[in-house]
Amino acid sequence: MSQDENAGNEAPSNFIRDIVRDDLESDRVGVLITRFPPEPNGYLHIGHAKSICLNFGLAKEFGGHCNLRFDDTNPAKEEQEFIDSIQQDVRWLGFDWGEHLYFASDYFEQLYGWAEHLIGEGLAYVDDLSAEEMREYRGTLTEPGKNSPHRDRSVEENLELFRKMRAGTFKEGEKVLRAKIDMTSGNINLRDPALYRIIHAPHPRTGDAWCIYPNYDFAHGQSDAIEGVTHSVCTLEFADHRPLYDWFIENLPVPAQPKQYEFSRLNLTHTVLSKRALIQLVDEGHVSGWDDPRMPTISGLRRRGYPAEAIRDFCARVGVTKQDNVIEMALLEFCVRELLNTQAPRRMAVLNPLKVVIENYPEGETEELQAINNPGDETAGSRAVPFSRELYIERDDFMEDPPKKFFRLAPGREVRLRYAFFITCTDVIKDDAGKVVELRCTYDPETRGGNAPDGRKVKATIHWVSAEHAISAEVREYEPLFSEEEPDIKGSLAEVLNPDSLTVLTDCQLEPSLVDAKSGEPVQFERLGYFCLDRDSSAGNHIFNRVVALRDSWAKIKAKG
């Protein structure tokens, strides 16, 4: 492989990578340790993929390692199903955390000890204020908050109350442990943030061992420190939390001093990436589940047929900055096409069949023609495709009264059947309603393989399948879930969803070699797009997902009129 070929696989640089390199070169950091810290309350999506690629990518590039750590501090929302799916998705994306699988819940005892330490230092207190009262005391964006009446309890009293919280003496919401920082801070996160709350719910991993749980701010940075994370990379909305992150690191006897860095999260046109909206799509039944092929989840993209490599390439191309961004879906689709063009074997499939009878072809006869598996890859070889008197072609490849720029089949016109023969349309058969139901054609036996000995040319090559040999299948075509580039999901989803995001075609005719199709191995249906066997398939019932359509310049010409 040449250096040029290699170069394309390297992620471009970015400001976080620069920081890491500087820290390593200056010896401020010995070994790079990053982490990907999902909360197991949903499935991973393409936005997480960006973070995964960044964190695992940095670790790999600089010879460090990346931890997979579940931020499982809220048993009210978290489930084992998500813990499992997240691991599967990260692995599928091509990353390996090795021995470094961690859970914030593994640190609960240590975290609890540090909470007592803070109390002992006079830096935390138990508050009796209700959630509503706390909100009132907190002030607003422009007005400072005021101290809770319980802010100055003694260390002894706080310790006793906190221990009772742990012991289960109180009901949910009755007490909360707060940091004692500054109720007048311009940064609302510093206005005595809650550290521990009471939740009487079983935890997926710790069961009923605890009824108080640390919140994100009290768990995250300390977990980083415990694991020796050197660069804690998160998204922009946590920048306001950094002073708090640092405050805990400074005021607790933690074993390391991790640093937090923020980058802007990924946004994609024609879809949503907020966990809330994704959950809503699933719960309200707008999609079939988390892995519906229209979903921007990793599991949805995987089922759709998007290769992990294409997703990684996409993440490398979008860059890492602090600018708000909305990436066009076209870029993701480009990455998929670019990869699949080199990898996907070509096959012929007719999605909207129109019957063609070759009148001068002997009845009952069959012959095999050689079709190339990938014109861009000689090593992909070729395969035999059966040909006979009755065929199916794509309905769109015939027009009875074609416009000037339409090159495909029309009455009296000759076109090439890919890898087969030239045929000429001699007659059009319609039903009572006037719909074309069959074409009568003649073929030129001299053009076997697709070339005319006399050198005559045709302006179009169309795909086909032999009616007798074809296997029928269902094909699901997908369009964006949302009609608008940036859907407004404040209101009801139903109003902004694309009603045509799924089209099911039930009478598709595929060339026989497709009986061996496997899910996870996309093929190109020539002239149409890339398709992948869906897991809903069973023996004798083939169901294909359209991964992405081929670029279609004819559609553009047609649209222009």
Add this chain to the structure above:
RNA sequence: UGGGGCGUAGCCAAGUGGUAAGGCAACGGGUUUUGAUCCCGUGAUUCGCAGGUUCGAUCCCUGCCGCCCCAGCCA
């Protein structure tokens, strides 16, 4: 009106004192047994705006404008 972050082409994104990389999209043209792929070509007198410093500013200074995030006992 508080705090934080950000403004370079339709969408991303380099460059950060020496005269605007690259990718996607779009649009032309060539090749083609996929109207695919591939190849070639076309974009910013200008870097949110206005001043200032400088021989010279996207880059430094000042002011202004715009967008995003924060008032969960969510993460």
